[in-house]
Amino acid sequence: MALDRKIAYINLTTGDVEIKPIPLEMRKKFIGGRGMDAYLLYNHAPKGCDPIGPENPMIVSGGLLTATCASATARTHVMAKSPLTGLLGSCNMGGFFAPEMAWAGFHHLVITGKADKPVYLWIHNGEIEIRDAGHLWGKNSTDTQWAIRDELDDEEVKSMVIGQAGENLVTYACVMTGIKNAGGRTGLGCVMGSKNLKAVAVRGTMDIKIAHPVDALEHNKKFIDQITGAKVNQIQGALGTPFIWGATNCWGGVRTRNFQYNQMEYADEIEPEAIDDYAAETMGPHHMTGCFGCQVHCRAQYKIQSGLYKGKYDEGPEYTSLGAFGAEPDCKSIETVLTGNHLVNQYGVDNLEIGSMIAWAMELYELGILTTKETEGLDLRFGNDEALLQMVHNICTRTGWLGNVLADGGIPAAEKIGKNAFDYLIQVKGMNNLHSDERATPGLALNIATASRGSDHLRSRPAIDLYHLPEPVLRKIYSSPVPYDGPLSSEHTEYIGKPWQVFWQENVYMAVDCLGICKYHTVFLGATLPNFEDWPKVIYYNTGLEFTPREIWDAAERCNNLERLFNLREGLTRNDLKKGDTLNHRYFDEPCRRGAPDVIGKRIDRDKFNVMIDEFYEHHGWDNDGVPTSETLTRLGLENEPTRLL
Incomplete structure (x- = not known):
């Protein structure tokens, strides 16, 4: 049954794997998912450990209800000490990875140590194998997943991976699964990269016994009606999470030009309705998709129509990409927003953090705190779409002085830039804020x-x-x-x-x-x-x-x-x-x-x-x-x- 899913301790340094059941008393105290992960991190991470050191445990989990008859239980949670903040590292993403991991027999993985060369984990029906990933290193997040499926000759394999940002130890690199499901916050892709762990691939065909299957299915029907009957979810099913941006920007709750303004003007091209029309034009009327077990289908599918990435497929953009590549840098092009969204998905980097970092650098540039010397000639002013996208590349590949500095995160970057750069960094505990403006709330x-x-x-x-x-x-x-x-x-x-x-x-x-x-x-x-x-x-x-x-x-x-x-x-x-x-x-x-x-x-x-x-x-x-x-x-x-x- 669902409670039979186990926990695995994997040491990448020694190659040792230990599998244990999860006692019921631990379920009653911490339930599962993020709660159990918090227990495991507090108990396994040495005080003051280096976030990119081998002793920092990386914990991957599904929730108690994952892969059962319960609706919308697709979330994967990952936890470690954060290389971005030095405090709690925690991220959560949708898709299909956690259910597949549950069908493979596991609810929690505790990954420690560091492999001496790039590796990936192969988890299949209760078995765990550490495999060579030298041929995967350097690939983007999507190509990595497809290459693993080809190698294992199974289209149903689900993988949690890092892109080049994680390999280059960008402190806000993501873990990724699918095209755009991102465990974005706190830099746990950097933790994976520090362990030379390119991917965790899972495939499961093990049964999960439901305690009361008829009642579970009947009750879930009520849940589905409750969820899909909510107007907010009906809107999300039509426009995706960008609808939040449209309403918030109209009201005046979106920070623009870093933190100089709280509303983006003349932004018709990136309003949610415009993005919906764009996605429908490129993918057809049925362009919305979703996660395992979810009836809302809150994200769009699209293809970029022009520029260097013309014809590239992607999903989204989410609410955060509209802020990262629209409002904060004050760029008003739908192609820029969708291209930026595509780049962060491929590099595997937090769209929220990288957009905020670039917008912060733009304000520093316009204030004269950064000059063309530090930007190596790049005109890093607000509204410069080309400069915005170039900085995404520079940060994820650690190219140039500024790209390398910004890849370390806001507080270390402020210390390197000097002057009063820190005063303009909109962060809490070392992590940049969403593109929202809370001064009125x-x-x-x-x-x-x-x-x-x-x-x-x-x-x-x-x-x-x-x-x-x-x-x-x-x-x-x-x-x-x-x-x-x-x-x-x-x-x-x-x-x-x-x-x-x-x-x-x-x-x-x-x-x-x-x-x-x-x-x-x-x-x-x-x-x-x-x-x-x-x-x-x-x-x-x-x-x-x-x-x-x-x-x-x-x-x-x-x-x-x-x-x-x-x-x-x-x-x-x-x-x-x-x-x-x-x-x-x-x-x-x-x-x-x-x-x-x-x-x-x-x-x-x-x-x-x-x-x-x-x-x-x-x-x-x-x-x-x-x-x-x-x-x-x-x-x-x-x-x-x-x-x-x-």
């Missing part, structure tokens, strides 16, 4: 400041705060499964009540990452989508495990605290501008200059923001420095960690 600003892996819109974002839901509706959502009688506000510009919303969303997102579910199938953008009250039955019918909503909440809170413990051990402090729960000064000092009336002039109030941090810590059971109290650790059963039970 204190709750979302609190989210990015306190997220466990750095500036992040997928860790605790209360996105429904923008819907102006009536307070009784908010209270119904945010009072389950733990009662909450504190303040709540329907106004997104308010500060009151937002710490609880961020805390609640943090536990929701941890829970779905433990289960292996897509965040678009929970209370992220859709207030009526599944949450704690909906998950016990789907868990029970598929696995036989019995959880109450409160037990799922407790497990999520336990796992979030493990991530906090890891970060604290690796140097996180509350107010550190490079490793803390705080924001770039521009959030506090510079008001929004464009957008709707409720946006123009907005900035984050420092005093109110600090009160929000205090309240957020209090909800967690942390002290004023953000350290879990002994009472909190005892309540969650973490007082003896690391226990090294698994």
Whole structure:
């Protein structure tokens, strides 16, 4: 059955492989996926280890419900110490890899050591083999996957790979599976590259016994109706995630020209409807596709129509590519956005991070902090499409002084560039922010400041705060499964009540990452989508495990605290501008200059923001420095960690 999926410990230095079952008591405490990964990282990563050293464990997982009858359980999670931030490294991607790994017998891999030459892992029906990858080294992410399928003579093999960015140890390199499924954040493709691990290939035909198959299928029908009936998912099925960009830019919540503006003007060519028309023109009316077990189909398929990459097929672009290659560098060409999206997918690099790094460099260039000497003659001004795409190449191949410097990540690059370059870097904990502008939304600003892996819109974002839901509706959502009688506000510009919303969303997102579910199938953008009250039955019918909503909440809170413990051990402090729960000064000092009336002039109030941090810590059971109290650790059963039970 689903609970029979195992954990494998693979040492690339020695070639040793050890396979173990996952005890049920560990499932009850950490569920699976990201939560179990947090336990494994805290227990297996030596304090202060080098992120690109052999001792840094790389953990790959599927969720508890992966490959079962539950809908939209395609997510793969990867965790290690981040080479970008020096703190928690964690990424999540869709596609088909994690289900295939489950059918091959595994829910978790713990990969340590470093191979003396390029290798890939071949995992097939309970067996694990380390194979030579010398012939794959240097290939892009798509060609690598096709070459592995040819070598193994099996079109159904699914692979998690790195492209040239991971090989070149770009600190924000991705892990990739399929054409565009990217584990983008925190640079875990760099960790793979440091281990000389080019790919993990999986193929499984092992049965997974469902505990109560008839009930599981019937219940999943209700889930599908709930998911596909939500208007937000109907829109995503038509326009993909770019619809978020269109709405947000219109309102004035998209940072443009790095952080100088909060709305991109004259952007008709890259609006979601224009991209949809473009994709339909190149691929036909049925141009939307999706991940394993998902009915939404939220990404487009397209071919580039002109330029050097004319005729190249790709998928997307996602919301983040519109910011990375559109709003932030102020480039208004659909071909530039789609070409940039294609390049990052092939090189295997975080589109969000590389776009932000280039936009930051563009502002430094226009300020005179960078000159043509550092850019080697490249005119790195905003709106220069050719310079934008050239810098993608330069960074991923570490070409030229600036390409090499930017490949190391924002904080190291700021130190090398000097002057006051760091002041213009829109980062938290060393990781660049999404192309969103949170100055008009204190709750979302609190989210990015306190997220466990750095500036992040997928860790605790209360996105429904923008819907102006009536307070009784908010209270119904945010009072389950733990009662909450504190303040709540329907106004997104308010500060009151937002710490609880961020805390609640943090536990929701941890829970779905433990289960292996897509965040678009929970209370992220859709207030009526599944949450704690909906998950016990789907868990029970598929696995036989019995959880109450409160037990799922407790497990999520336990796992979030493990991530906090890891970060604290690796140097996180509350107010550190490079490793803390705080924001770039521009959030506090510079008001929004464009957008709707409720946006123009907005900035984050420092005093109110600090009160929000205090309240957020209090909800967690942390002290004023953000350290879990002994009472909190005892309540969650973490007082003896690391226990090294698994």
